[in-house]
Amino acid sequence: MIWICATCAVETAVAPQPPSLCAICEDDRQWVPADGQIWTSVAELASSGTRIVTHEIEPGLLGLRAEPRVGIGQCGMVARTPSGTVLFDPPGYIDDAAVARVQAFGRPLAIAVSHPHMYGVMTQWAEALDVPIHVPRADEFWPRRRERIQWYDDSHVIAPGLTLYRVGGHFAGSAVLEWSLGAAGYGVLLAGDAIFPNPDHATVSFLRSYPNRLPLSGTVALRIADRVAALSFDRLYNNFGNVVLRNAKEVVYASARRHAEWCNGEHDDETW
Numbered sequence: 187m188i189w190i191c192a193t194c195a196v197e198t199a200v201a202p203q204p205p206s207l208c209a210i211c212e213d214d215r216q217w218v219p220a221d222g223q224i225w226t227s228v229a230e231l232a233s234s235g236t237r238i239v240t241h242e243i244e245p246g247l248l249g250l251r252a253e254p255r256v257g258i259g260q261c262g263m264v265a266r267t268p269s270g271t272v273l274f275d276p277p278g279y280i281d282d283a284a285v286a287r288v289q290a291f292g293r294p295l296a297i298a299v300s301h302p303h304m305y306g307v308m309t310q311w312a313e314a315l316d317v318p319i320h321v322p323r324a325d326e327f328w329p330r331r332r333e334r335i336q337w338y339d340d341s342h343v344i345a346p347g348l349t350l351y352r353v354g355g356h357f358a359g360s361a362v363l364e365w366s367l368g369a370a371g372y373g374v375l376l377a378g379d380a381i382f383p384n385p386d387h388a389t390v391s392f393l394r395s396y397p398n399r400l401p402l403s404g405t406v407a408l409r410i411a412d413r414v415a416a417l418s419f420d421r422l423y424n425n426f427g428n429v430v431l432r433n434a435k436e437v438v439y440a441s442a443r444r445h446a447e448w449c450n451g452e453h454d455d456e457t458w
Contacts, residue, residue, distance in 0.1 A: 188331075190231070190307060192224040193217070195257020195278020197307045198330045210302050210328065215356070215395040228307065231256060231279050238277060238284035247368060248291050249427065252279040260304050260425040263376055264288055265365040269345035270295040274363050274376050275304035275425045276311040285314045296320055296344050300378020301357040302328040304425055309333050320344065322352045325359030353380050353413045355392060355406050364417045372420035380410060381438055383428040390422070390430065390441045404446025411442035 188197050189204040193211050198204065204225035211218045236252055243249045243263065250262040250273075257278040264273050270293035288294060294315040297308050302325060309331040312319045321329060323337040342350045347366045354360055360380040368374030375381075382391045392407040394400040415435065422434035430437050447453060 187227060188307070188310065189225045190227055190278055191257065192226050193219060193257060194303055195252075195259075195307070196302065196305045196330065197278075197309060198225075200331075210305075214398065214400065216303065217397055228280060228310065232281065236279050236281075238279060238281050238287075240284060240287045243423070243427070244368065244374075245370075247365070247374070248288070250277055250284055250288070252277045257306070258303055260306070261427045262306070263423065263425075264291055265348060265363065265368065265374070265376065266292040267345055267347040267365075267367055269293075269347070272296045272298050272344050272348050272363065273311060273315070274298050275300050275378060276306045276308050278306040280307050280310050280314060285311075288315065295348075297334075298344065298350055298361070298363055300362065300376075300380065300425060301325065301360045304378060305329065320350055322350075322359030322361050324352060324354070325357055328357075351413065351417065353410050355380050355402055355410050356394060362414065362417075364419060366418045369419070369421040373418040375414065375417060375419035375422045375434065376425075377422050378425050381414070381422060382424050383422060383430050385428075387428075387430055388437060389444070390438055392442065392445055401445075401449060404442075404449040407442040407445040407449075411439045414438060 191208040239253050241249050246266040248264040260275050262276045264271050294317050296317050297312045297319040312334040318336045319334045321335050340352050349364045350361050352361050356379045363376040365374045392402045394402050422430045
């Protein structure tokens with residue numbers, strides 16, 4: 187049986203019994219519930235009425251979300267090009283209707299993930315769509331199922347207009363997907379948790395842990411901004427549908443500079 191952590195919704199390898207703990211949730215970037223580790227499965231979630239809801243976020247970009255929420259509750263995104271599609275950060279649940287919707291949206295080419303918190307049931311999605319999974323080699327420790335994984339180092343071209351880049355930060359292998367045809371040809375960056383749009387849609391954050399409020403250093407924030415500066419994008423989404431609608435590249439750099447100033451103590455006089 188394939189088990190799913192109820193807290194992060196990441197699948198396990200096939201096993202008759204669930205593991206005693208979830209290494210992803212035991213890590214200081216995540217958390218374990220106060221009443222202990224809980225495991226579930228696709229069958230159990232289906233019996234309780236869970237389903238995947240789809241919606242078109244913008245032309246050529248399909249969103250997938252489990253309702254009720256499963257685990258962290260990310261919004262998987264399917265980006266389309268003339269060559270086909272890639273599913274980025276798949277949800278922690280899968281059903282036949284959602285698979286059919288993804289297949290109808292365009293020829294599936296691959297699954298890609300931004301970091302371990304977003305693995306979801308990626309292997310079950312890959313098997314249903316008959317595609318490989320692209321995972322940065324820097325996060326080789328984390329996948330609990332390795333079937334269909336194809337490792338890459340710093341970048342990987344899936345198809346023209348769809349390129350993965352490892353930017354690090356939140357995880358050593360944190361990756362973003364450049365979808366150059368998005369935003370009416372101005373380009374979209376699917377950034378996972380590496381670059382996180384704030385509620386004002388005009389700034390972004392850089393954290394090691396979002397639930398535990400652990401920051402990254404100013405040096406790392408600026409390094410991430412420098413890494414994406416050469417990419418083609420004007421719009422940026424995280425893995426929950428938060429968005430910087432325009433001038434996202436400039437927003438990323440300005441936010442990284444602000445982050446670095448606060449982390450480096452340049453505004454300490456404003457705190458007392």
